[in-house]
Amino acid sequence: MIKNRALWNEWETAYIRSQRPDFARSLRIVEALYAEARALGALDRPDLPDRLAHKIRLARALNVRTAAGTNRG
Numbered sequence: 001m002i003k004n005r006a007l008w009n010e011w012e013t014a015y016i017r018s019q020r021p022d023f024a025r026s027l028r029i030v031e032a033l034y035a036e037a038r039a040l041g042a043l044d045r046p047d048l049p050d051r052l053a054h055k056i057r058l059a060r061a062l063n064v065r066t067a068a069g070t071n072r073g
Helices: 005-018 023-039 048-062
Strands: none
Touching: none
16 A cells, blocks of 8 residues: 555656657557457447447537637527
8 A cells, every 4th residue: 555645656757757768668568458459359349330420429519619708508
């Protein structure tokens, strides 16, 4: 259990900043996660395009663009 969160957060931030970005390692992680998702069947769903279209329609409905200071109604 972490008893001193401030110290832990400070150490974690310093550690992350000390690590150089590694594109090859990051790519391997993404590829492994993608392979796992395919193995679990999360990406092979036949209704995926329909779900995506639904999410796009929902996002368009919720993200109404108006000029600043105007009332949406």
